[in-house]
Amino acid sequence: MMKNKMLTTMMIILLVILLAGAVAIIVIYKLDHSSANKAPSIDEVVKQSVDVPEITTNLKSNNFIKISFKLETNSTKAQKELAKRDFQVKNIIIDQLSELSPNDLQGQSGKDKLRMDLKDAISKIMQDGKVVNVYITSYVIQ
Incomplete structure (x- = not known):
């Protein structure tokens, strides 16, 4: 028991x-x-972002584009690294744009593809983080 x-x-x-x-x-x-x-607050997004000033370059055709970006990273450490890599970022952007025609950039789908391609290419050169968003802040094709 x-x-x-x-x-x-x-x-x-x-x-x-x-x-x-x-x-x-x-x-x-x-x-x-x-x-x-x-999701990060807008203050965190701004603190972790880098502005790419307006770039004017030729497209694959005889047209040229004026475009600027804001690149959002996943940390302030990545933001500082990206700011130092500005010349590499501009080079990647110019290389990507030189392979595109105005038709490739038409509509939201064209711009979305450019943003995704830039995000992937720029993240590859990063050592302390990655790019999580690419925002087009101005855009003119002539």
């Missing part, structure tokens, strides 16, 4: 410990993911 009572008590204690552990794991998992998915 004493053995059964002791066994029952031990089983109840073991179940309580397992239940508390499971609840703790779920709470930690939910808190971790909710903070990771939080």
Whole structure:
């Protein structure tokens, strides 16, 4: 009789410990993911961004483009590195644009492709982070 009572008590204690552990794991998992998915504030975006002043260059055709960008990085450390790499960034932008025609840049899909291509190409040269967004801040084709 004493053995059964002791066994029952031990089983109840073991179940309580397992239940508390499971609840703790779920709470930690939910808190971790909710903070990771939080979008940065506009102040953080600005602090982690680099302006690329207006660039005028030839397109693949006889046209030329005047365009400027704001590049958003994933950290202030990456922002500082990107600011130092401004000459490499301009080179990448000019190289990308020289392969495009005005038709390639028409509409939102053309601009989206340019932004994605620039984001990927510029992120490849980064050592302390990456570019997470490319914003076109001015754009004229002549």
